Amino acid sequence: MSRRAFPDIRPKGLRSRILLWHGLLLTAVLAAFGFTAWRLHWAGELTRIDRGLDEPLSRLHRGLHSRSPRSRDAPGRSTTAPETYDLSEENSARFEEQAWEYLVWNREGRLLARSSPMPATFAMPAAGRVEPFVIQHRTRGIWREAYLFTPPGECFLAAVSLETDREDARELALWLGVLGIGVLGAGLLIDASILRRAIRPIEDIIEVSERISEGRLDMRIPSVAPDDTELGLLVSVLNNTFARLDAAFAQQSRFSADVAHELRTPVSVMIAEAQGILERERDPDDYRESISTTLRSARRMSGLIESLLELARIESGTVGSPEPCDLATLAEESLATLRILAEQQGIRLRHDLRPAPCVADPSQMLQVASNLLANAIQHNVRGGDAHITTGAEEGYSFLRVSNSGPGLGEEDLSRVFERFHRADRSRNRKTGGAGLGLAIVKAIVDAHGGGITITSDPGVETVATVRLPWIVVPD
Amino acid sequence: MRLLIVEDEPDLLRALARALREDGYAIDTAEDGEEARYKALTHDYDAIVLDWMLPVLGGMDVLKALRPHKTTPVLMLTARNSVAHRIEGFDQGADDYLGKPFDIGELRARLRALIRRSKGGSHDRIEIGDVIIDTGAKAVSLSGSAVTLTAREYQLVEYLALRRGKVVSRTELYEHLFDENEDSLSNLLDVRVSLVRRKLGAAFIETRRGQGYLLP
Numbered sequence: 001m002s003r004r005a006f007p008d009i010r011p012k013g014l015r016s017r018i019l020l021w022h023g024l025l026l027t028a029v030l031a032a033f034g035f036t037a038w039r040l041h042w043a044g045e046l047t048r049i050d051r052g053l054d055e056p057l058s059r060l061h062r063g064l065h066s067r068s069p070r071s072r073d074a075p076g077r078s079t080t081a082p083e084t085y086d087l088s089e090e091n092s093a094r095f096e097e098q099a100w101e102y103l104v105w106n107r108e109g110r111l112l113a114r115s116s117p118m119p120a121t122f123a124m125p126a127a128g129r130v131e132p133f134v135i136q137h138r139t140r141g142i143w144r145e146a147y148l149f150t151p152p153g154e155c156f157l158a159a160v161s162l163e164t165d166r167e168d169a170r171e172l173a174l175w176l177g178v179l180g181i182g183v184l185g186a187g188l189l190i191d192a193s194i195l196r197r198a199i200r201p202i203e204d205i206i207e208v209s210e211r212i213s214e215g216r217l218d219m220r221i222p223s224v225a226p227d228d229t230e231l232g233l234l235v236s237v238l239n240n241t242f243a244r245l246d247a248a249f250a251q252q253s254r255f256s257a258d259v260a261h262e263l264r265t266p267v268s269v270m271i272a273e274a275q276g277i278l279e280r281e282r283d284p285d286d287y288r289e290s291i292s293t294t295l296r297s298a299r300r301m302s303g304l305i306e307s308l309l310e311l312a313r314i315e316s317g318t319v320g321s322p323e324p325c326d327l328a329t330l331a332e333e334s335l336a337t338l339r340i341l342a343e344q345q346g347i348r349l350r351h352d353l354r355p356a357p358c359v360a361d362p363s364q365m366l367q368v369a370s371n372l373l374a375n376a377i378q379h380n381v382r383g384g385d386a387h388i389t390t391g392a393e394e395g396y397s398f399l400r401v402s403n404s405g406p407g408l409g410e411e412d413l414s415r416v417f418e419r420f421h422r423a424d425r426s427r428n429r430k431t432g433g434a435g436l437g438l439a440i441v442k443a444i445v446d447a448h449g450g451g452i453t454i455t456s457d458p459g460v461e462t463v464a465t466v467r468l469p470w471i472v473v474p475d
Numbered sequence: 476m477r478l479l480i481v482e483d484e485p486d487l488l489r490a491l492a493r494a495l496r497e498d499g500y501a502i503d504t505a506e507d508g509e510e511a512r513y514k515a516l517t518h519d520y521d522a523i524v525l526d527w528m529l530p531v532l533g534g535m536d537v538l539k540a541l542r543p544h545k546t547t548p549v550l551m552l553t554a555r556n557s558v559a560h561r562i563e564g565f566d567q568g569a570d571d572y573l574g575k576p577f578d579i580g581e582l583r584a585r586l587r588a589l590i591r592r593s594k595g596g597s598h599d600r601i602e603i604g605d606v607i608i609d610t611g612a613k614a615v616s617l618s619g620s621a622v623t624l625t626a627r628e629y630q631l632v633e634y635l636a637l638r639r640g641k642v643v644s645r646t647e648l649y650e651h652l653f654d655e656n657e658d659s660l661s662n663l664l665d666v667r668v669s670l671v672r673r674k675l676g677a678a679f680i681e682t683r684r685g686q687g688y689l690l691p
Contacts, residue, residue: 261555265554267576268487268577269484269487271576271577271578271579272490272577273486275494275578275580276494276579293486293489293490296486297486
């Protein structure tokens with residue numbers, strides 16, 4: 001009833017299972033080989049023995065003819081049945097020398113002659129449908145016998161003892177068995193060591209994977225096999241996966257730390273401001289100023305939260321609703337919205353808009369153009385230029401925004417797409433940016449299968465170029 | 476007591492400066508690391524409140540530039556509040572560490588403790604004759620009855636009390652009791668000394684002509 005009553009004793013490990021099957025297979029193969037070898041050997045022996053019985057049989061037969069002169073010209077066709085049979089001197093010596101035994105029966109099946117070791121009770125073989133003079137072979141007891149009938153019905157039988165041959169065959173079987181067991185043992189030993197070596201990398205992989213699953217994300221599986229083997233490939237695939245996991249977690253925790261940092265500053269302002277203002281009675285002007293400071297901080301937090309949500313939404317891999325659109329039209333829209341900001345900052349806006357067809361979410365692409373243009377206006381010198389260009393080249397459309405601003409150093413360029421990275425904190429603080437604008441731009445462009453590059457020649461020109469391939473396969 | 480507050484967030488800087496000024500501290504401010512380094516090296520502040528993330532020059536760099544020359548107590552006030560950051564801050568020479576967002580009451584208490592330690596005292600009570608000064612409550616009593624001092628008057632009494640028995644020059648008092656925006660050539664100090672003498676007795680503050688003032 002209970003399955004526990006019959007414990008499953010089948011080996012569970014991969015290694016022992018493989019070993020068991022190999023052992024069974026090897027045993028079967030060895031047994032088949034050994035048995036076949038032994039059978040072949042024994043068949044060969046019998047053939048040799050049978051061929052050796054031809055001579056005594058013909059000697060026995062010739063002995064009959066020499067004793068019936070009337071049938072000399074027609075051997076075996078004598079009409080009178082001989083009543084006795086004796087081996088000649090010569091034959092006796094030869095038979096003794098070769099340890100041949102014999103039996104001779106007359107036509108009625110009466111035993112005429114026999115050699116002494118042969119029991120007299122041996123009956124004449126059944127004639128049946130046996131043709132005369134066709135030598136028949138059989139094994140009876142320890143004897144291997146060859147016999148033939150004459151046309152009138154006499155029967156000659158020559159035999160040799162199989163005792164020594166059987167002894168030899170038994171010995172051979174024993175040796176084959178010992179050899180087989182030896183080969184099986186050696187085979188299993190080699191098998192086990194090969195298996196151990198083949199499975200050790202897997203055990204290493206398991207061990208490291210377990211440690212990684214416990215949270216040691218920085219661990220990697222040591223190279224256990226050359227990269228062009230299956231295991232090597234598995235290891236490198238796993239390691240790549242772990243590396244990406246690690247990077248994703250690291251990015252996630254850095255991002256959380258950054259978010260916390262960015263939120264703490266406005267919260268600090270609000271707490272300090274409120275605590276300070278409540279300490280004593282103030283003028284209405286003081287209260288008004290305090291409340292507007294608090295409001296400013298709250299708005300900054302709200303803007304930060306909006307940007308974060310937007311970034312999360314884009315990075316979750318959704319390209320809003322892609323449709324055929326023209327970057328030139330979107331660039332024009334962004335110019336219209338940012339014209340006032342540019343005037344305030346004393347920046348000249350210039351544009352060179354040629355058709356740039358693409359398949360993209362228009363509102364997201366408008367944000368790309370606007371963010372880049374706003375950056376070009378804000379990170380600029382008073383009286384400087386901001387230039388927006390669109391167009392198409394072989395295989396892709398592009399949107400290029402350049403300015404004559406102070407530009408970016410090498411270090412800032414390499415980190416410009418990082419969230420919360422600010423090339424110039426004090427300037428961004430005034431414009432209220434949280435350092436997410438370019439991160440959002442990059443996320444959108446990436447989601448559209450495009451690319452963005454920023455180059456800078458400080459003091460001369462800074463150029464941001466977005467490229468969108470003509471053929472877009474949205475996720 | 477004169478403090479330097481270094482903070483690049485203007486709103487926070489203003490709120491901090493207002494709160495601490497109301498305590499009677501003389502407050503100087505700096506919005507970036509370069510300005511902070513310059514001011515910290517050219518004045519003897521009683522304490523510095525230093526942000527970590529600053530434009531131009533980071534808070535840690537300010538601390539590194541300051542430490543070989545000055546032992547001014549520094550309180551790091553920063554949103555970088557992980558254990559690793561706090562350890563790094565202390566290792567670079569910070570004397571105290573407070574994470575944002577913070578309670579202004581705690582900041583005040585920590586500043587008081589920092590200044591008291593740096594002046595060599597560890598008690599909240601200083602007794603000079605009939606006068607008892609409670610630095611925690613910032614209260615002064617004469618012969619058991621409370622005396623009302625303005626915050627600035629109190630700061631003068633406390634500063635002299637912490638340096639009791641030593642002659643404190645006018646220059647030093649100006650350096651520690653007035654901020655960068657107040658004119659050191661004015662007679663503000665003389666007015667304040669005479670106001671204190673009126674409340675605590677003429678002999679409470681001794682004048683050493685040509686040298687300065689002293690609490691006996």
